[in-house]
Amino acid sequence: MKARTALLVTGLVIAGGALAPTTAADAKPIDKGHFHDVFTEFFDCDGTPVRADNDIKGNFLFNQRGSSPFPYYRESVRGTTVYTNLDNGGTFTTVFNGNTRDTKITDNGDGTITITSYASGGSHYKDTHGKLVLSDSGQTRFAVDIDYNGTPGDASDDVEVPDSFRIVRESNGTNDTAGRDFCDDVREFTSG
Secondary structure, eight states, X not given: OHHHHHHHHHHHHHHHXXXXXXXXXXXXXXXXXXXXXXXXXXXXXXXXXXXXXXXXXXXXXXXXXXXXXXXXXXXXXXXXXXXXXXXXXXXXXXXXXXXXXXXXXXXXXXXXXXXXXXXXXXXXXXXXTSOEEEEEEEEEEEEEEEEOTTOTTOGGGOEEOTXXXXXXXXXXXXXXXXXXXXXXXXXXXXXX
């Protein structure tokens, strides 16, 4: 009987090892990649016609982490947006970079999760002569609720719960653009 018990225990240990979840080192990304988007937008800025030329590059990683059934997201982005005042041809340029990553995912028990994310980076704004006029930098935390539609490991059918986005911790860096009117800045900094 002892030999049979030892054989059963050995078999269970081997089977348990084969069925154990993969470790973080063994985990494969769900999705990852690089992107480079170049596009132009036109809009009216309180009566001033504006063209925005965007050049944005970045990379992203979507991966399982630990024992959580919910995938975590990370993204790094850098780019430039040149706003051209179409009334006078002057420009207002933003050079920016940012890193965002999910830090905590909480299962709310009602078919939704709360994703808390950390973001850091900065933006520098230059007038039509290339002079630095405004700067924003620092880090912030925010949260959003997601309805995962019963498929925790498949983000393709996830939907943001309306009006759930919220700031958890305000930016701790320089915030030159806080309280400013963007359209007023476009007019001011595109004037020669």
